[in-house]
Amino acid sequence: MDTRHEDQTKSIQERMAQEALVKERVDDEGNGWTKAYFGGGEHFKNWLEQCKELGEVIVEEVDSTGYKCFEEGGEKLYRIWMKMDQTK
Numbered sequence: 001m002d003t004r005h006e007d008q009t010k011s012i013q014e015r016m017a018q019e020a021l022v023k024e025r026v027d028d029e030g031n032g033w034t035k036a037y038f039g040g041g042e043h044f045k046n047w048l049e050q051c052k053e054l055g056e057v058i059v060e061e062v063d064s065t066g067y068k069c070f071e072e073g074g075e076k077l078y079r080i081w082m083k084m085d086q087t088k
Contacts, residue, residue: 015066025081032084033058040064040075047080056083 010018025033036057037047051057058081064070070077 010066012066012068019062022079024084027058033081034084035079036082037080038062038077040070040077044078044080051080051082054082057081058083 019038022038023035025035027033036051037044039047048057048059060079060081062077062079064075064077067077069075
């Protein structure tokens with residue numbers, strides 16, 4: 001199934017609602033990660049620096065199709081994932 005094509009046919013409201021549901025993930029090694037940020041530009045850079053100060057992070061590039069300001073500006077969209085504390 002081509003999810004990139006599916007994302008291109010969804011409205012921005014549908015894409016935002018779908019993104020709001022993305023909160024956690026588990027990597028191939030069984031580590032849990034929680035989404036700390038979704039966006040781009042200068043805000044992304046600030047969030048990334050702050051998150052790095054707090055712990056281990058993963059940056060994931062997200063398809064910006066449908067996000068007009070990102071498409072027109074040629075900007076990329078990202079998710080910042082923070083590693084969950086396994087002791088809690």
